[in-house]
Amino acid sequence: MSVSRMLFAAVVIHFVASIVVLSATAIAENGEELYVGHCSSCHAPQGRGARGPRLVPFRFSDAEALRLIREPECDMPAFPPSQLSDEQVAAILGYLRSIS
Ligand code: HEC
Numbered sequence: 001m002s003v004s005r006m007l008f009a010a011v012v013i014h015f016v017a018s019i020v021v022l023s024a025t026a027i028a029e030n031g032e033e034l035y036v037g038h039c040s041s042c043h044a045p046q047g048r049g050a051r052g053p054r055l056v057p058f059r060f061s062d063a064e065a066l067r068l069i070r071e072p073e074c075d076m077p078a079f080p081p082s083q084l085s086d087e088q089v090a091a092i093l094g095y096l097r098s099i100s
Contacts, residue, residue, distance in 0.1 A: 030091045031098075038084060052076060062093060065093050
């Protein structure tokens, strides 16, 4: 491989890597914001638990968590897709896992 090709490859790899890192950060921050806006009034900041149970360490699969949020089996209010999209729920779960 010539030096210029290697340089080009390095630039491409760096570019792709920064996009991956940036979007992962954006998801985590957005998830924290969504958590604070929708969940922390009952589950407390950082998922420590209050009126609602402690959520960290987060032990639910995506499917289980989505079901519990869409159709809670308890006092928790349901969050329909009109209130939180599947992507927003995924961002919240990402946040809870990142602090678990
Ligand atoms: C109005 C208060 C309230 C809000 C807001 C709320 N929850 Fe809950 N949540 C609860 C209560 C109360 C329970 C548990 C009740 C029970 O187990 O009988 C619960 C249970 C849960 C559980 C199951 C936990 C377990 O150990 O069984 C998950 C997961 C959960 N909530 C996630 C969330 C997420 C994510 C949000 C934000 C989108 C949210 N909750 C918003 C009150 C709330």
